[in-house]
Structures are given as C-alpha cells and as structure tokens.
Amino acid sequence: MPISDRNAPVLTAAEMRAAEAAVIAGGVPEYALMQRAGKAAAEIIWRAGAKRETLVLCGPGNNGGDGYVIAKALRDYGVPVKVAALADPVTESARQARAEWGGAVEGFFHVETHFAQVVDALFGTGLTRGLEGEVAARLVQLVEASERSYAIDIPSGISTDDGMPLSAVPHFDLCIALGQWKRAHMLRPATGHWRRKHLCDIGIPAPDATLFRLERPRLSPPADDAHKYTRGLVAAVAGEMPGASALAAEAAARGGAGYVRLIGVQSVNRTSHAIVRASMKNEAALSDPRIRALLIGPGLGRGEAGAERLGQALVHSHPVVLDADALWHLAEGAMAALPENAILTPHAGEFAQIFANLSGLDISGTVIELAVTAAQSSGAVVVLKGPTTVVAGPDGRAVVADAAPSWLSTAGTGDVLAGLCAARLAVTGDPFRAAAEAVWLHGEAARLAGPAFLADDLLPYIPAAIAACL
Numbered sequence: 198m199p200i201s202d203r204n205a206p207v208l209t210a211a212e213m214r215a216a217e218a219a220v221i222a223g224g225v226p227e228y229a230l231m232q233r234a235g236k237a238a239a240e241i242i243w244r245a246g247a248k249r250e251t252l253v254l255c256g257p258g259n260n261g262g263d264g265y266v267i268a269k270a271l272r273d274y275g276v277p278v279k280v281a282a283l284a285d286p287v288t289e290s291a292r293q294a295r296a297e298w299g300g301a302v303e304g305f306f307h308v309e310t311h312f313a314q315v316v317d318a319l320f321g322t323g324l325t326r327g328l329e330g331e332v333a334a335r336l337v338q339l340v341e342a343s344e345r346s347y348a349i350d351i352p353s354g355i356s357t358d359d360g361m362p363l364s365a366v367p368h369f370d371l372c373i374a375l376g377q378w379k380r381a382h383m384l385r386p387a388t389g390h391w392r393r394k395h396l397c398d399i400g401i402p403a404p405d406a407t408l409f410r411l412e413r414p415r416l417s418p419p420a421d422d423a424h425k426y427t428r429g430l431v432a433a434v435a436g437e438m439p440g441a442s443a444l445a446a447e448a449a450a451r452g453g454a455g456y457v458r459l460i461g462v463q464s465v466n467r468t469s470h471a472i473v474r475a476s477m478k479n480e481a482a483l484s485d486p487r488i489r490a491l492l493i494g495p496g497l498g499r500g501e502a503g504a505e506r507l508g509q510a511l512v513h514s515h516p517v518v519l520d521a522d523a524l525w526h527l528a529e530g531a532m533a534a535l536p537e538n539a540i541l542t543p544h545a546g547e548f549a550q551i552f553a554n555l556s557g558l559d560i561s562g563t564v565i566e567l568a569v570t571a572a573q574s575s576g577a578v579v580v581l582k583g584p585t586t587v588v589a590g591p592d593g594r595a596v597v598a599d600a601a602p603s604w605l606s607t608a609g610t611g612d613v614l615a616g617l618c619a620a621r622l623a624v625t626g627d628p629f630r631a632a633a634e635a636v637w638l639h640g641e642a643a644r645l646a647g648p649a650f651l652a653d654d655l656l657p658y659i660p661a662a663i664a665a666c667l
C-alpha cells in the first residue's frame with residue numbers, strides 16, 4: 198500500500214518483468230510495449246534535441262529493440278539518425294524492431310565518434326554483468342563526445358537493483374525510465390550518472406509494491422474545532438546541549454504540533470516563547486497522557502545523565518521519536534522496550550552502531566534493504582538518513598527520498614528532521630506516514646531556503662513547505 202496515490206512504485210528488475218508479463222498475459226504483445234516505449238522516448242528526445250544529428254546505440258536485447266524503435270521514430274520526425282549495433286538482436290521483438298527500422302546498421306566500434314546526440318540503448322534491466330572493457334570505454338567516448346546524451350531505461354552498465362556501476366558508465370543528460378521507476382533510478386551512485394530523469398508511462402499498471410518514491414504528501418489544516426491538545430502535544434526532552442533540543446522543539450512547533458513542551462532545559466535563551474518549558478523533576482510533564490509524541494536524542498548527551506533521562510522518558514510508553522544520542526544509548530535491551538509507535542532516525546554511522554549489535558541481523562545491501570531489515574527487526578519505523586533517505590516500516594513498506602538538496606549536509610538539520618517527525622507523529626498518530634511527511638517537509642524547507650543555510654534557517658521555511666501540501 199502506498200501512503201498516497203502520489204507515491205509511484207519503485208521496482209526491482211524482477212518486479213518490472215512480472216509487471217510487464219502481466220500486461221502481456223492480458224493480451225498486449227511484447228512488441229506493442231516496445232513500440233510504446235520507443236515512441237515515448239523518441240518524442241522526449243525530439244522535443245529536447247529537435248533535428249540534431251543523433252546516434253542510437255543498440256544492444257542485443259529488448260533495450261536494443263527500444264533503440265531501433267527510437268531510431269525509426271526520430272527518422273519519421275525528420276531527424277538525421279544513425280544506428281550502431283553492438284550485436285545482432287537476440288529477442289523476437291528486437292529483431293522485429295530492427296527490421297522495421299530497415300536502415301543501415303553500423304558497427305559499434307566503426308561508426309564515427311562525434312554526434313550532436315547519443316542514445317544509449319545497449320542494455321537495460323537485463324544486464325547480467327559489467328560491459329567488457331572496450332565496450333564500456335567506447336560508450337564513454339561516444340557519450341562524452343556528444344552535446345546531449347540519453348540513457349534508455351537505465352545507463353548501460355548500471356545494475357538495476359542496487360544502482361551500482363558494474364563497468365565504466367558515462368554521465369548522461371537525461372535518463373528515460375520506461376514503464377515504472379526501478380531501484381537504480383533512486384539509488385546512489387546511479388543517480389549521479391544523469392542530470393535529469395523522466396518516467397515514461399507505457400501502460401504498465403503499478404503493481405503491488407513495497408517500495409515507493411517519496412512525493413509531496415497531502416496534509417490537512419487543523420479541524421474547525423481544533424485546540425492545542427487535539428492538534429497534538431509534543432514533549433521534547435533536552436540534555437547536555439540544549440541548543441539541539443531547542444532546534445528540534447521549534448521544528449516540531451512549526452511542523453504542525455499544537456503544543457510543544459521542552460523538558461529539562463536550563464538555559465532558555467533564543468527559544469520561542471510559545472514553547473513551554475518544564476523541569477525534569479516535574480513528573481507530570483513527562484507522564485502527561487495527552488502527550489502524542491515524545492522526542493528525545495538531540496543534544497541529550499552520551500553520559501550517565503543522558504541514559505537516565507532516556508530511561509525516564511521511555512517509561513511512559515508514549516509514541517516516540519528517537520534520534521542522535523538516544524540512538525547511541527539504544528542497546529539491544531532498550532530496543533525491546535520501544536513503544537509500539539516509535540520512529541528511529543539514524544544516519545549511516547548511528548545505524549551501523551545500533552543494528553550491528555543486534556544478533557542474527559544481516560545488515561547488508563542497499564540503504565533500502567538496510568532500512569527495511571532494521572524496521573522489521575526493531576518493530577519501529579526507521580528513517581535511514583543520508584543523501585538518499587529511506588523511511589521503512591515494520592510491515593516491509595518503504596519510501597525513498599531521492600531529491601533532497603545536498604545543502605542539508607550541515608550540522609543541526611537532523612535535529613530539525615527529528616522535530617518534524619515528532620510533530621507529524623503527534624498530528625497523525627501513524628509513525629510511517631509521519632516520518633514520510635517529515636522527510637518531505639524537511640527537503641522542501643531546504644529547497645526553499647536555498648544554498649548554504651544554517652539548520653536554524655530551515656525553521657521559517659517549514660510553514661511554506663506545509664502550505665505546498667494543503
């Protein structure tokens with residue numbers, strides 16, 4: 198189940214083949230799908246490149262078949278086109294496409310090197326190993342010599358399921374994904390191999406999937422009769438570095454919570470007056486049954502005092518967001534004590550530290566497998582933060598955020614994200630939805646803030662990010 202109909206599925210190569218097979222079983226011939234794919238891609242190339250001379254590189258499989266369809270369609274638009282093939286077609290559909298192209302087919306190594314545009318239709322989701330050395334080198338040479346380049350479905354040499362290059366892979370202007378997004382379209386390092394990506398709809402319906410692309414969520418304004426408690430009370434527990442918990446608390450307040458209580462902070466300078474402070478000694482402040490989300494970790498400290506505060510805070514079983522130093526304190530025992538609705542927000546280093554200690558857990562694979570395995574083993578929603586952030590739920594669902602600005606890689610932005618997670622958890626009561634909304638709002642606030650911001654600068658952009666979702 199996607200979290201909303203805006204979230205497109207992200208498939209493995211096997212899932213893509215199954216989705217394609219279902220359409221073919223429903224009566225659409227494979228060749229008709231290839232025609233749709235090739236024509237849709239050709240239209241995009243035509244719009245981008247008009248009548249620039251174009252070289253289409255065709256491989257032996259159906260990716261190459263798409264290439265022949267593209268070449269024919271571009272020729273029909275009046276574009277000067279040449280085709281160079283690495284090998285003869287090995288599938289029936291590709292043979293048919295080549296026959297319909299009907300024009301000359303040059304040798305991959307013999308065709309001249311300089312073209313205004315190059316289209317890579319050598320290999321797609323059927324890639325089983327890296328390209329041979331000279332083949333990869335020639336592809337890089339042809340693409341680098343061109344003014345514009347297009348990768349059909351996936352750049353040749355990129356592994357579909359993990360986004361890893363299996364041989365030298367050039368950088369393209371545009372990656373044209375066919376039918377549905379595949380994992381490599383979301384994962385580094387693959388995503389560094391194109392400037393833009395575009396998904397072509399070729400009539401392959403979204404299959405049942407567990408992984409989705411994070412898209413702009415739909416949020417609702419508070420109900421007409423809302424008051425601060427119905428909108429959600431967030432309790433943020435401070436620690437050794439009060440600035441971090443203050444930042445997280447402010448993000449929670451701007452992220453939609455009705456009431457934010459900051460507990461256990463001594464120095465109060467520079468925190469909004471709307472955030473209510475309470476002492477750790479005031480037990481009622483933490484045990485308050487109206488608390489809809491507890492936030493602990495930013496600035497907590499790694500010493501005894503931090504561990505003690507964490508223990509005190511978890512005792513009440515509030516839905517919780519655990520970040521930073523709280524994750525550091527999270528040993529196997531504490532993990533078992535997590536309340537039902539918990540969100541963990543580790544970056545890669547924290548992630549390795551927590552989950553490497555869990556016995557019997559195989560932590561390997563892409564950030565997607567890592568986050569999903571961690572969520573399933575901990576029973577919590579895991580937000581694995583990084584250049585590609587993944588939100589995974591214990592039920593196996595995950596969303597991947599592939600487009601956050603790299604300017605977010607600065608101190609304190611994690612505190613802001615944790616605060617947003619707490620706000621959305623308090624508002625929605627659903628940790629998976631909350632984490633996905635928070636990650637999107639965080640990325641949007643960063644986009645709005647522009648370059649070289651401080652984490653504090655994100656705060657005034659959060660309302661505008663929310664406004665984009667109403």
Ligand SMILES: NC(=O)C1=CN([C@@H]2O[C@H](COP(=O)(O)OP(=O)(O)OC[C@H]3O[C@@H](n4cnc5c(N)ncnc54)[C@H](O)[C@@H]3O)[C@@H](O)[C@H]2O)[C@H](O)CC1
Nearest residue numbers: 217230231258259260320321322323324325326327350376
């Ligand atoms: N998904 C869809 O709905 C549609 C996808 N189309 C396109 O088809 C490709 C996938 O085609 P497939 O034939 O399965 O695989 P490839 O063309 O990627 O290549 C398979 C071919 O190549 C051999 N091979 C694999 N790796 C290497 C290598 N390193 N060196 C040499 N040879 C290699 C392998 O043995 C096969 O013979 C998909 O990406 C779309 O572009 C269709 O158009 C229909 C709709």
Ligand SMILES: [K+]
Nearest residue numbers: 317320351353
């Ligand atoms: K390709």
